[in-house]
Amino acid sequence: MITRIRAASLLLSVICWAGVGPVSLAATDSPLLFVDVAAEAGLEAPTWCGGLEKPHLLESGGTGLALFDYDVDGDLDLFLVNGWRLDRTEIAERGRNLLYRNEGDGLFRDVTERAGVGDDQWGTGVTTGDLDGDRLPDLFVTSFGTDILYRNQGDGTFVPVAESPSVEGWSTGAVFFDSDADGDQDLFVAGYVDATLEEVLFAEPTLVWEGLNVMVGPFGLDGLGNHFFRNLGDGRFEDVTKESGLEDVGLFYSFAVSALDLDGDRDLDLYVTNDSNPNYLYRNNGAGVFEEVGLWSGAALDGMGNAQAGMGMAAGDLDNDGLPDLFVSNFWKDVSTFYRNLGDFIFEDATLELGLRQSTYLPLSWGTTLSDLDHDGGLEIFIANGHIFPQADQAPPSSQTSFRQANVLLLNEGGRFVDVSDRSGPGLEVVESSRGLAVGDIDFDGDLDLAVSNVDAPPTLLRNDSERRGSWLMIDAPEALRVTVETGSRQLIRHRVIAASYVSVNDERFHLGLGKTDRVPKLTLLWPDGSQKVLTDVGVDRVLVFRR
């Protein structure tokens, strides 16, 4: 099956990258078309996460990935976090993290060694940011062990920062953001479970699930606290978790994190998904001090009041009311939840109303995005899926699951979502146990492509060959909080959403699908200090760059 898919991918990619253009979609009712071009792009190295049977929970989480322009040459490069391969109680291979340079011709070249980022700890996630204000993206890699901060030297190489902030143990999601408007980026790092390597190597699958013995957790394992590090401005970071109000008092099992302005007061708030526990929503008072308001805001639990197994998350303004909504991916046989932002930190569960239940109930979901994939102005949802138990393949038919699962693509049709996963090209037929997701335009054609990390397999690189339902704009404005585009008939708002997905990094530029228009009458950028930049009569299908 996979061979057939890869062959189809290759054929389509040759057609499209040779300049013939996207394949016609006349025979299907989905405008979306994705082709997996990972193999021909040179992305053939697998990323590991434990052994075949996976008796310890650490072997379930997979690894993240980042689409970012490390060499500032204008295209998106790919960083893949790697774990270890285990053979029962032995370490068979310490996987190295991998950095691939986008060569601009469809190929990605492994530059790990030259760049100096090939650490071989058991990596889990990644985030990018600018720790020293030199406009070069630095890297922070979370690990089962000691996290590493790499400073970008601007010559294609990185150096590990000697006193890197770190959460010792199994850290997961992380995000760089300026919490206190002092001009530098602070760092939040999520912790998941406190475990030792010995516990991982000698774990036994003692939990009975669907009549099968599987790994224990997360209940039964000790939680690991989240940490917040303030950037002191001189290359050092100080752990200010408690005084910033970000103490993880419940030691909940945290995965994905995102910094974004949820209430329009121009500071960045923080959302953290928690596995099997209420999610955290931290309101920023503007000075980098936070208050946890998840429970009463309605964004910690589902509409029934239940804590879910929060894995990944995405954010975006689905209803164009100026406020970003939240989407949280969850476990098998539990829906992923859409929290509509009503303003003033009030959220309501609108999952059923938007038609999201059926497509998200059976998959076990991880990295996700709210992105306009067809340029009609509406945000689509993509979800990377895969079970945590390899034993799922032996589960009774009633479980309706498997370790490797197809990813899900939901088309936005006027505010309701239609599952077009089965008719959106060969890229959606790839079946792996997927985890991380990074979104960005890898081939400079203006639409968003998707990079997906898979457990014990190479990544999937889904090139977007979809039918265009409109024109587009890409806006490179790293400090801006929000972009508003008025096209005459409607207004589109896109927010700065830092990190999100699942332990992964999306391209930081704003992307807007505009619908059918050839000019934008008015475009407004908003910065955290309240200043705005207004442009009128803007051309479309281009990248706009703003620096302050």
Added chain:
Amino acid sequence: MTKKVSLVVMAIALVALPTMAQKTPEKVVAAYDALANIILDMREAEHDFVVAVLDGHMHGAKMLFKKGDYEGAAAEMALVANEGDNAVGGVRKRLLEGGHHFNAEGEEQGIFEPGYVVVNREAKKKMLAASSALRQAKDDVARKAAWDDFAGVAKPLLAGE
């Protein structure tokens, strides 16, 4: 605490047990009886403890509501619904990790969430809805309605009805 109790019982047993026991010594039976009281009282103590936590949040909600701090009141109401804040949730998580389920049968029947002692699922949902309604209320009539909805659920729960 459990370890201490175990040590006391073992010490008494070692001292009191004859080499060829025909009858369990009275001291051992008395110690076991005392332990039984502790075990049986533990359940009631846990219930009372959680009710005390919720009483605190209920009182806080009432005071803040009277003061006109509706966001604060709504936050306290949500904490009653959630059977305490995240710190209490952390303790609940530890108990679950240790295999302790206060309402094991109720959990199996879907009435209680794992680890919850007093607040059942239905009550939780109603109190969260009331908290959200209070946050969104535009006038005093709507605020009072939200409070009444909340109190109508919370008061009987805390009274053990």
